[in-house]
Amino acid sequence: MTGRRPIRSTHPGGLRGRSRATRTGVLSAGALVACASLAVGCGVVPGATGGSGDDDPITVMTWAPQDTGATNKPGMPALAQAYARWVNSQGGLGGRKLNVLTCNDHNDSVAAAKCARRAVKEDAVAVVGSYSQYADSFFPVLEGARIPYIGGYGLTNTEFTSPLSYPVNGGQPALLAGLGSALADSCGPVTLVRPDTIAGDQLPVLLDSGLSSGGHERAHDQRAAEDATSYDDQSGRALARAGTGPGGPGCVVPVLGDRTGTFIDSFRRASEDHPDVRTATVLGSVDQTTINASGGASGPYEGAYVTGWYPSVGDPAWDGLKKLIKEQAFGNNDVDAADAGVQTTWIAYTVLKEVVESLGDGEVSADTVRRALDGGLEVGTGGLTPDLRWTFADKLASVGFPRLVNADVTLQVVRDGRLVSARQGTVDTTRTLQNADVA
Secondary structure (H helix, E strand, O other): OOOOOOOOOOOOOOOOOOOOOOOOOOOOHHHHHHHHOOOOEEEEOOOOOOOOOOOOOEEEEEEEOOOOOOOOOOHHHHHHHHHHHHHHOOOOEOOEOEEEEEEEOOOOHHHHHHHHHHHHHOOOOEEEOOOOOOHHHHHHHHHHHOOOEEOOOOOOHHHHOOOOEEOOOOHHHHHHHHHHHHHHOOOOOEEEEEEOOOOHHHHHHHHHHHHHHOOOOOOEEEEEOOOOOOOHHHHHHHHHHHOOOOOOOOEEEEOOHHHHHHHHHHHHHHHHHOOOOEEOEEEOOEOHHHHHHOOHHHOOOOOOEEEEOOOOOOOHHHHHHHHHHHHHOOOOOOOOOOOHHHHHHHHHHHHHHHHHHHOOOOOOOHHHHHHHHHOOOOEOOOOOOOOEOOOOOOOOHHHOOOOOOOOEEEEEEEEOOEEEEOOOOOEEOHHHHHOOOOO
């Protein structure tokens, strides 16, 4: 079994979370053939296989889409590989080498399922810090093998319902609920421009929950292709709707992942006739780089609200991630400390580290990792999130999100072309989500 060592003692329950910092701050031949055929984009950290003495390595997998025409998250598997190099240079996790497998889900349901099947075949103890919108394809595979999914990006509702899922943030539900709450008092008609996908279908009700909490009418739901090269028609229609109606100038909310910048290019040209219409979105769809590329203070994001999960990248709580990137991922532009996917992967591996340490000299397997997480282990993340503890009796179980244990979001605003905090601390979206019609 992956990660087994001679059992001398077992420490169930494990470590308590650290005090919270200030908010401001062995591949088989079959698998080798699969990689060689490029049926699934696979990778292993060089030199990370093999244990010490009789110890086997701890094998995990991180997957994300890469080199596709839609949203790509190459920084997530790249960070996972850098983490393995970093932790192995320090003796591994609990004295065991960490073996990170990576996989490209290609933004495709078949490829996502192949990634999950490879995780099973390689005896992965967990899938860590990953991104895929095809939960219906990969979760049944992981659940059949009882492999935990730690720190997914939060794209799908299944990530907050599966008993094998251990999310570290509130995903799209919290981001959109928090954004809706912020827009309720400051926007006239609101138009949501979102991907015409299964994952995209889940977004309108979440934004509406926040709008409704502030007495605002629902947003207009406008679908768009997630891999379009131009959004002239979509931006024109969104502007026309947002520019009319009661309550003053409206707001357009593009949530298109990597294609948000493409939408904004079209929006900027079309918005000359609607100068008062503002934009708002969520981190992951926009960051400081996209704001700069769109014109900075004179661009369409000026004044826009943006919700995120974590403290700003300048917070001292990110120093560990930055040190890792400097030492093990220097020169890899995919690994950006300000990227929400990279940040989520860092936190997910922090959870894995604490779980392994809580097991002491005991066996590290999918079963023991899962039992530790289900047995009340509380994980501290150095102030990047509240201390995390997963149960099925949490506050949001009644509305279908039993695994959503961190509903905090940060609210930022683009001011003078810079993404800055709109308010201190975080906003807890639990109450808003409790009123969401997600049935």
